[in-house]
Amino acid sequence: MSSAPTPTDPTHAVDADEASAFADLGLRAELLGALSALGYEEPTPIQREAIPPLLAGRDLLGQAATGTGKTAAFALPLLQRMPDDRRGGDPVSLVLVPTRELAVQVSEAFHRYGKDLGARVLPIYGGQPIGRQLRALDMGVDVVVATPGRALDHIARGTLRLGALATVVLDEADEMLDMGFAEDIEAILEHAPAQRQTVLFSATLPARIDGLARKHLTDPQRIQIERERTVAGEAPRVRQSGYIVARGHKPAALGRVLDVESPTAAIVFCRSREEVDRLTETMNGRGYRAEALHGGMSQEQRDRVMGRLRSGTADLLVATDVAARGLDIEQLTHVVNYDVPSAPESYVHRIGRVGRAGREGVAITLAEPREHRMLKTIERVTGQRITIDKIPTVADLRTRRLELTQAALRESLLEDDLDSFRVIVESLSDEFDMVEVALAAVKLAHEAAGPTTEDEEEIPQVAVRAPREGRPEAAGRGDRRGGARPRTGDTTQVFIGLGRRAGVRPQDLVGAITGETGLNGRDIGSIEIADRFSLVEVPVGVADEVITGLRGSTIKGRKATVRRDRDGEGGGERRFEGADRQERRGRDFGGDRRDRR
Numbered sequence: 001m002s003s004a005p006t007p008t009d010p011t012h013a014v015d016a017d018e019a020s021a022f023a024d025l026g027l028r029a030e031l032l033g034a035l036s037a038l039g040y041e042e043p044t045p046i047q048r049e050a051i052p053p054l055l056a057g058r059d060l061l062g063q064a065a066t067g068t069g070k071t072a073a074f075a076l077p078l079l080q081r082m083p084d085d086r087r088g089g090d091p092v093s094l095v096l097v098p099t100r101e102l103a104v105q106v107s108e109a110f111h112r113y114g115k116d117l118g119a120r121v122l123p124i125y126g127g128q129p130i131g132r133q134l135r136a137l138d139m140g141v142d143v144v145v146a147t148p149g150r151a152l153d154h155i156a157r158g159t160l161r162l163g164a165l166a167t168v169v170l171d172e173a174d175e176m177l178d179m180g181f182a183e184d185i186e187a188i189l190e191h192a193p194a195q196r197q198t199v200l201f202s203a204t205l206p207a208r209i210d211g212l213a214r215k216h217l218t219d220p221q222r223i224q225i226e227r228e229r230t231v232a233g234e235a236p237r238v239r240q241s242g243y244i245v246a247r248g249h250k251p252a253a254l255g256r257v258l259d260v261e262s263p264t265a266a267i268v269f270c271r272s273r274e275e276v277d278r279l280t281e282t283m284n285g286r287g288y289r290a291e292a293l294h295g296g297m298s299q300e301q302r303d304r305v306m307g308r309l310r311s312g313t314a315d316l317l318v319a320t321d322v323a324a325r326g327l328d329i330e331q332l333t334h335v336v337n338y339d340v341p342s343a344p345e346s347y348v349h350r351i352g353r354v355g356r357a358g359r360e361g362v363a364i365t366l367a368e369p370r371e372h373r374m375l376k377t378i379e380r381v382t383g384q385r386i387t388i389d390k391i392p393t394v395a396d397l398r399t400r401r402l403e404l405t406q407a408a409l410r411e412s413l414l415e416d417d418l419d420s421f422r423v424i425v426e427s428l429s430d431e432f433d434m435v436e437v438a439l440a441a442v443k444l445a446h447e448a449a450g451p452t453t454e455d456e457e458e459i460p461q462v463a464v465r466a467p468r469e470g471r472p473e474a475a476g477r478g479d480r481r482g483g484a485r486p487r488t489g490d491t492t493q494v495f496i497g498l499g500r501r502a503g504v505r506p507q508d509l510v511g512a513i514t515g516e517t518g519l520n521g522r523d524i525g526s527i528e529i530a531d532r533f534s535l536v537e538v539p540v541g542v543a544d545e546v547i548t549g550l551r552g553s554t555i556k557g558r559k560a561t562v563r564r565d566r567d568g569e570g571g572g573e574r575r576f577e578g579a580d581r582q583e584r585r586g587r588d589f590g591g592d593r594r595d596r597r
Helices: 016-025 029-038 045-055 070-080 100-117 130-139 148-157 173-178 182-191 207-216 247-261 273-285 299-311 344-351 369-382 394-415 419-429 434-449 506-516 540-551 572-578
Strands: 060-063 093-096 121-124 143-146 167-170 197-202 221-224 238-244 266-270 290-293 316-320 334-337 361-367 387-389 491-496 527-529 534-539 562-564
Touching: 016 029, 016 045, 029 070, 029 100, 029 273, 045 060, 045 070, 045 221, 070 093, 070 100, 070 167, 070 197, 093 148, 093 182, 100 121, 100 143, 121 130, 121 148, 130 148, 143 148, 148 182, 148 506, 167 182, 173 182, 173 197, 173 207, 182 207, 182 506, 197 207, 238 369, 247 266, 247 273, 247 334, 247 361, 247 394, 266 273, 273 290, 273 316, 290 299, 334 344, 344 361, 344 369, 361 369, 394 434, 419 434, 491 540, 506 527, 506 534, 506 540, 534 540, 540 562
Parallel strands: 060 197, 060 221, 093 143, 093 167, 121 143, 167 197, 238 361, 238 387, 266 316, 266 334, 290 316, 334 361
Antiparallel strands: 491 534, 491 562, 527 534
């Protein structure tokens, strides 16, 4: 681990020795260069623990939640262990992930880290034209990042050959099992060479994960990052809230939240130098006086930044954890986690920048939908509640700006000497009503205080399903086992021409849908399986995407007819009772004979 800044110098710059902390892990120069260019300053705990044994070729079982840096923990060793002479076209590494979104993210990470090595990386997932995937596989790849269903489809076609595999990674294994991919994973591992390195990462380690590890991992290195717990009574006076927001809307959401919160001064934490610089530019474009602070800056530059923040000429500091370590800024009122911290202890350290010496503070976290579980982990470890709020709407912003105008006018009426302006008011009162004069003055004051909301666009709200009462929030599909189904008005039923006779189970349908679309298990409503067909309840707005995705894939190795349920909203029960009468004749087709979800 890199050395800590000296207590007497809270803005201590990270020098070359500290920035080379990744080099202490034995990574090659090309990877170190890529990490430096991306602004990564020091390895996270999971990276420090996982990289050395993976470089040594050991199997590994790691417990790591989203946001802990686990992608780099396995990507960097896999890239380092690629043979220099890669003439063959078959992949040497296969990474299995639960969703296409994660497949893209992991693939992008491999590209960023391995660009100087010429790494050939291919994401394989549903919803993408398979012809493009076939051409890329035919040309040759080094690393394949795939959802299990699509990987198995390519294996069956003979287009994904696993004979040259040196490493298989199961990323977010618990999520994949929750989504019904257990059989697919087993089938894929059966096709992989017996002499291989197998790596399994999971946010939780239930018995089924342990069983999977015992079956497929050989003498694995076990890593479980210990979580620091806060001591009762030591928590600062901080209001903690979170917003679930899609990645593409995070900059706008940050600006919207800050506009509504109106902090005296705030610090925004990012993971890398590159993101700090990019976000600082974005926030300055929104009218904030933002300054960047990271380890790539000289001590003189950092001193100037801190001087501007303390003097009030800057009101927003965008920084990495390393750069902001030990900062104590009296006028700081808000801390924003633009990225979910890599560990609960990092969260505690960040929010400790506010709420000191009896002062109240605000801690805000912007989490992507798949990072919601990490917020729950932080809550559990710290024993402090993080309230999930809705992103402020344009109407909320308009109301807040009017409130600020009113407050400024009230302050001026109470404290300022306004006599010099009396002659203007009196002259205008001869021509206009006094209320109209006041309205015009308020309008000018309001417009001078900041930009209008006319050009503001609404930021899409991301719904997060609440856990069932009396149960902790489940991951993946877990919260749907007997849980409340979506409102009928928001959903429609999709007909799938495979049922019990084809061996179809609810988890097979959930796995196929989540593997081929952007949905997760929580988005899927009731599932009803008959002998020859199934009905699945999905949100209306994504029904066409589900149908297209399933038509291009297989379920239990078979193609299926997929379309909207012809009976429309609420008609699924009538189809079950009336369709395919010959098959049902003489049978009791009551609720005990259906697989219901």
